[in-house]
Amino acid sequence: MRLPLIAPKDLTAEQQPLYEDMRKGIASNFNAFKVEREDGALMGPWNPWLHEPGIGKAIWDLTLAMTANASLEDRVRQIVILVVGARFNAAYEMYAHIAVAEREGMTAERLATLVANLKPTDFAADESVAFDVSYALVRGGVLPEPLYRLSVATFGQHGTNELIYLVGLYAMVSTTLNGFNVPVPERE
Secondary structure (H helix, E strand, O other): OOOOOOOHHHOOOOHHHHHHHHHHHHHHHOOOOOOEOOOOOEOOOHHHHHHOHHHHHHHHHHHHHHHHOOOOOHHHHHHHHHHHHHHHOOHHHHHHHHHHHHHOOOOHHHHHHHHOOOOOOOOOHHHHHHHHHHHHHHOOOOOOHHHHHHHHHHHHHHHHHHHHHHHHHHHHHHHHHHHOOOOOOOOO
C-alpha cells in the first residue's frame, strides 16, 4: 500500500466532508465487503480519493451518479465490473465485486470463469452482450460496429451508454487500486 490509511481523527477540513459523504454512500451501496479499518479509516479506492479530495470528490460523484441512475440489472453490472477488474488484475476490485456477486447468487463456476478473463458458457443473451462489449472495450480501440448495434438492440441507447460509462468508471477505479497498490483485506 503506497498511501497510508487516514484515521478519521487525522482528516483535514477538506477531507472531512468527502469522508462523511463516502461513508454514507458506502453504507447504502457498497456493504457486501470490508471497506474500513476498525478506527473508521476507509480502505479500497476511497482512501486514495481522500488523499486528493479535489479529484476524489469528482470521482466519488461520478460513482454515485452511476449507482443512482443505474438502469442495467445488477447481475449485468456485476459482469461488466468483473470483466474490467479481471482485465486490470485489480485485486481489491475483484475481491469486492466477487463478494457482491456471491451475495446476489452468482455461482462459483461463473465467478471463476470471469476472473480468469474467460466467458462463461451459461450466460443469458443480455449477459453475453454485456460481457462482449466490456471485453472489447478493456482491450482498447473502437468498439466494433456490429457489437455496438447489438448492445443498443439489447439494452437500448441509454443502457448502452451506461454500460460504456461503467467500463470507463471501473477502469479508473482499477487503475487507482493498482497504481496505489491497494491491498485486499482478509475475508471473513
